[in-house]
Amino acid sequence: xxxxxxxxxxxxxxxxxxxxxxxxxxxxxxxxxxxxxxxxxxxxxxxxxxxxxxxxxxxxxxxxxxxxxxxxxxxxxxxxxxxxxxxxxxxxxxxxxxxxxxxxxxxxxxxxxxxxxxxxxxxxxxxxxxxxxxxxxxxxxxxxxxxxxxxxxxxxxxxxxxxxxxxxxxxxxxxxxxxxxxxxxxxxxxxxxxxxxxxxxxxxxxxxxxxxxxxxxxxxxxxxxxxxxxxxxxxxxxxxxxxxxxxxxxxxxxxxxxxxxxxxxxxxxxxxxxxxxxxxxxxxxxxxxxxxxxxxxxxxxxxxxxxxxxxxxxxxxxxxxxxxxxxxxxxxxxxxxxxxxxxxxxxxxxxxxxxxxxxxxxxxxxxxxxxxxxx
Amino acid sequence: xxxxxxxxxxxxxxxxxxxxxxxxxxxxxxxxxxxxxxxxxxxxxxxxxxxxxxxxxxxxxxxxxxxxxxxxxxxxxxxxxxxxxxxxxxxxxxxxxxxxxxxxxxxxxxxxxxxxxxxxxxxxxxxxxxxxxxxxxxxxxxxxxxxxxxxxxxxxxxxxxxxxxxxxxxxxxxxxxxxxxxxxxxxxxxxxxxxxxxxxxxxxxxxxxxxxxxxxxxxxxxxxxxxxxxxxxxxxxxxxxxxxxxxxxxxxxxxxxxxxxxxxxxxxxxxx
Ligand SMILES: Nc1ncnc2c1ncn2[C@@H]1O[C@H](COP(=O)(O)OP(=O)(O)O)[C@@H](O)[C@H]1O
Ligand SMILES: [Mg+2]
Numbered sequence: 327x328x329x330x331x332x333x334x335x336x337x338x339x340x341x342x343x344x345x346x347x348x349x350x351x352x353x354x355x356x357x358x359x360x361x362x363x364x365x366x367x368x369x370x371x372x373x374x375x376x377x378x379x380x381x382x383x384x385x386x387x388x389x390x391x392x393x394x395x396x397x398x399x400x401x402x403x404x405x406x407x408x409x410x411x412x413x414x415x416x417x418x419x420x421x422x423x424x425x426x427x428x429x430x431x432x433x434x435x436x437x438x439x440x441x442x443x444x445x446x447x448x449x450x451x452x453x454x455x456x457x458x459x460x461x462x463x464x465x466x467x468x469x470x471x472x473x474x475x476x477x478x479x480x481x482x483x484x485x486x487x488x489x490x491x492x493x494x495x496x497x498x499x500x501x502x503x504x505x506x507x508x509x510x511x512x513x514x515x516x517x518x519x520x521x522x523x524x525x526x527x528x529x530x531x532x533x534x535x536x537x538x539x540x541x542x543x544x545x546x547x548x549x550x551x552x553x554x555x556x557x558x559x560x561x562x563x564x565x566x567x568x569x570x571x572x573x574x575x576x577x578x579x580x581x582x583x584x585x586x587x588x589x590x591x592x593x594x595x596x597x598x599x600x601x602x603x604x605x606x607x608x609x610x611x612x613x614x615x616x617x618x619x620x621x622x623x624x625x626x627x628x629x630x631x632x633x634x635x636x637x638x639x640x641x642x643x644x645x646x647x648x649x650x651x652x653x654x655x656x657x658x659x660x661x662x663x664x665x666x667x668x669x670x671x672x673x674x675x676x677x678x679x680x681x682x683x684x685x686x687x688x689x690x691x692x693x694x695x696x697x698x699x700x701x
Numbered sequence: 702x703x704x705x706x707x708x709x710x711x712x713x714x715x716x717x718x719x720x721x722x723x724x725x726x727x728x729x730x731x732x733x734x735x736x737x738x739x740x741x742x743x744x745x746x747x748x749x750x751x752x753x754x755x756x757x758x759x760x761x762x763x764x765x766x767x768x769x770x771x772x773x774x775x776x777x778x779x780x781x782x783x784x785x786x787x788x789x790x791x792x793x794x795x796x797x798x799x800x801x802x803x804x805x806x807x808x809x810x811x812x813x814x815x816x817x818x819x820x821x822x823x824x825x826x827x828x829x830x831x832x833x834x835x836x837x838x839x840x841x842x843x844x845x846x847x848x849x850x851x852x853x854x855x856x857x858x859x860x861x862x863x864x865x866x867x868x869x870x871x872x873x874x875x876x877x878x879x880x881x882x883x884x885x886x887x888x889x890x891x892x893x894x895x896x897x898x899x900x901x902x903x904x905x906x907x908x909x910x911x912x913x914x915x916x917x918x919x920x921x922x923x924x925x926x927x928x929x930x931x932x933x934x935x936x937x938x939x940x941x942x943x944x945x946x947x948x949x950x951x952x953x954x955x956x957x958x959x960x961x962x963x964x965x966x967x968x969x970x971x972x973x
Binding site for chain 2: 378380399400401405406407409410411413414415416417426427430431474
């Protein structure tokens with residue numbers, strides 16, 4: 327059982343003017359897998375380290391199961407942490423690395439042995455118990471780092487970019503293992519990454535941060551389908567969402583760079599407070615832009631003529647980059663032949679799945695409720 | 702053709718080595734000479750006659766065992782004390798948070814610029830007030846607060862990734878455990894350097910023992926060796942035998958520390 331509560335947490339490092347983390351509010355349920363995601367330098371590690379007790383909390387309250395933990399030493403917090411560079415003890419064997427914490431906590435010798443052996447078997451480290459970290463591969467070191475966290479049955483796991491030092495393939499398989507491990511151990515987990523794919527695949531809920539502030543909290547599906555603001559829309563999703571600065575004119579979305587799309591009745595109905603000629607940022611995901619085949623007959627005004635610039639073939643998908651007027655478009659399509667660079671095609675836009683942001687506040691103009699009601 | 706450069710290099714290096722080693726050879730050779738053969742011309746490198754009695758005589762005529770014992774006690778405790786103090790203070794200056802930490806460190810470092818001769822007399826007066834003149838404490842304690850050692854260890858601690866300590870803290874360690882069980886084992890090269898340096902310095906120190914120890918009972922080897930040299934005539938073969946005896950412990954420490962130095966170089970387990 328470990329519920330975590332972060333209330334108005336803020337961090338300002340000594341001799342710094344600005345707060346590195348500000349107004350951080352988050353309730354984490356027992357057994358929940360939370361992923362903090364955001365660009366490098368946005369304060370993810372700082373937040374995690376405050377939870378761990380490795381950084382002091384400048385302001386706000388941090389509670390575990392209702393108990394204030396702000397000033398409790400790291401070792402008394404029932405928290406285990408996996409570090410980005412693993413931080414294995416170089417002079418100790420894998421066995422000693424795993425058992426060090428248990429020894430310091432005065433576990434009985436048999437208990438230590440059985441815990442280490444069990445963790446090793448879960449992580450496939452049994453045959454490496456006598457090795458020193460220097461003789462292990464990156465993936466194995468990563469497992470030892472995980473093992474050091476799991477031997478203790480800590481209530482809370484913290485992981486700071488645990489996969490960032492692995493190559494792409496290993497990262498994918500370790501990602502799946504972490505998901506499995508969490509299903510098995512069910513410890514409350516806070517996981518930090520700058521990789522939105524990792525965040526989407528692992529999280530129960532994602533916390534998207536930028537410049538020390540939470541931008542949005544929600545399930546992966548929520549944040550994908552209803553980004554709260556321009557930043558979230560741009561950060562989540564790969565390839566990245568298309569943005570267009572547009573204004574509304576006579577039921578059309580237009581810009582001076584040659585963009586013109588008719589706003590469907592449904593799209594309009596989601597935007598009840600739209601002012602005439604209001605400036606918007608339109609966000610539309612690559613998969614919601616299709617190449618219009620001649621056989622279909624799309625609604626008039628829902629297409630734009632473009633010229634293909636780059637075609638990326640990814641097996642199951644084709645990523646099409648195109649240019650129409652001064653606007654750039656990225657579209658994700660099913661595998662197939664759509665043309666070559668220089669060819670002209672017609673793109674069709676599924677505006678019902680588009681996102682509308684206020685150009686000045688950057689906030690989504692459609693409330694989360696309204697958009698959920700529709701989808 | 703291409704070997705010529707290498708050959709010249711090796712010749713030069715060998716010449717240098719010979720120049721370096723010649724005094725040692727001369728020392729060892731003299732220590733096995735008879736009294737009359739030390740000053741003959743041309744100089745003999747191979748002693749003739751070959752006498753090993755000098756090593757016995759020097760122990761019989763002088764309290765060599767006392768000198769040796771004093772030197773060993775002083776050098777060992779000075780080294781241990783220096784390592785302890787340097788490690789603790791180096792860790793504190795590198796890793797612990799306290800007010801004016803860096804200023805205090807700089808001030809401490811600045812004391813290196815004060816020549817030893819300047820503080821010698823005040824130090825002597827201080828120890829006199831402690832009643833430490835002609836005692837082991839007097840010989841040892843002033844030597845263990847080595848600024849250089851603190852500096853060396855601080856730099857070494859700074860070179861260890863912070864996460865390693867943090868991982869240990871999360872594992873339930875306190876500062877002392879982190880310092881001695883997690884980090885220090887990784888600092889064998891620095892410790893070896895500090896050991897060799899401190900031991901040699903203490904072993905060879907002449908001036909401070911000369912000031913602090915007044916009796917023969919408290920004389921260390923360098924003082925003792927000076928006493929081997931008589932007022933009018935000196936038995937160089939005996940002096941050299943004494944010197945050889947005094948060099949052996951240094952060699953032992955050096956060889957011992959060198960092994961862990963090399964061992965330390967090959968240890969690394971972090972992913973960077
Ligand atoms: N010990 C520190 N002292 C001062 N500034 C720091 C310290 N640690 C991190 N920062 C600053 O805080 C900001 C956030 O850092 P961090 O939390 O590590 O970001 P992230 O993990 O999201 O990349 C960065 O601008 C970084 O330079
Ligand atoms: Mg970070």
